[in-house]
Amino acid sequence: MMSRVVTNFLLVNNFNKLDQSFYLQEPFICLQQTLGKLLVTNIHGQITAGRIVEVELYMGGVDKASHAYPNKRTKRTSIHFEEGGKVYVFRVHTHTNFNFTIGPKDVSNSILVRAVEPVIGVDLIRQRRKIYENDVTLTNGPGKLCVSLGITMGLYGYNLILGETIFLADDGFIMGEEEIKKLPRVGIDYAEEFVDVPWRYYLKSSRFVSKK
DNA sequence: TGAACGATTTGT
DNA sequence: CAAATCGTTCAA
Numbered sequence: 001m002m003s004r005v006v007t008n009f010l011l012v013n014n015f016n017k018l019d020q021s022f023y024l025q026e027p028f029i030c031l032q033q034t035l036g037k038l039l040v041t042n043i044h045g046q047i048t049a050g051r052i053v054e055v056e057l058y059m060g061g062v063d064k065a066s067h068a069y070p071n072k073r074t075k076r077t078s079i080h081f082e083e084g085g086k087v088y089v090f091r092v093h094t095h096t097n098f099n100f101t102i103g104p105k106d107v108s109n110s111i112l113v114r115a116v117e118p119v120i121g122v123d124l125i126r127q128r129r130k131i132y133e134n135d136v137t138l139t140n141g142p143g144k145l146c147v148s149l150g151i152t153m154g155l156y157g158y159n160l161i162l163g164e165t166i167f168l169a170d171d172g173f174i175m176g177e178e179e180i181k182k183l184p185r186v187g188i189d190y191a192e193e194f195v196d197v198p199w200r201y202y203l204k205s206s207r208f209v210s211k212k
Numbered sequence: 213t214g215a216a217c218g219a220t221t222t223g224t
Numbered sequence: 225c226a227a228a229t230c231g232t233t234c235a236a
Binding site for chain 3: 190
């Protein structure tokens with residue numbers, strides 16, 4: 001049961017929370033469809049949201065860039081093996097990275113969100129980032145967007161479909177296939193034959209993409 | 213371009 | 225328990 005705060009938030013903004021069917025789509029469809037969606041957090045009643053403008057696909061069964069390759073189950077990767085729609089957060093030194101899992105149970109695919117554009121709660125986003133201008137540097141990177149939206153390691157395994165602390169939503173934003181740039185993923189030099197696969201998608205029109 | 217920033221995983 | 229390994233951010 002969704003709280004009235006979140007229900008009202010969705011109603012007054014005309015946003016639709018994404019349901020299970022979204023997360024069970026074919027991986028590249030899911031990757032493409034994630035662009036333009038809203039990543040919403042409700043941290044102790046403080047709502048912030050960003051439009052997703054840059055994403056990467058990881059496929060743990062075959063993909064040497066994935067933490068879950070080759071379907072490796074550890075404490076860190078275990079969430080990949082549940083049904084899609086769960087939060088996978090991991091940390092690189094001081095930085096938190098936000099991912100969500102996709103696909104059926106036992107298929108270890110996930111999508112990393114690398115950049116968003118602030119949409120809701122921009123003042124709070126600025127406070128969290130300690131930046132007091134409207135600058136692309138607020139949210140143009142995976143660590144930055146986690147700080148902006150209050151995403152922490154405590155959300156590991158969180159259910160994006162049933163929960164209301166963090167979820168994805170559709171506000172009717174539409175983009176064409178020609179609006180999407182497809183390039184190799186960032187920071188995976190070790191991934192051998194997967195180094196150059198173009199599984200990083202971003203919106204060409206966005207100033208908030210982490211690097212062009 | 214380089215310094216600074218921990219945690220996870222594996223092997224011994 | 226020791227060693228290897230993994231990227232992002234910010235300053236300059």
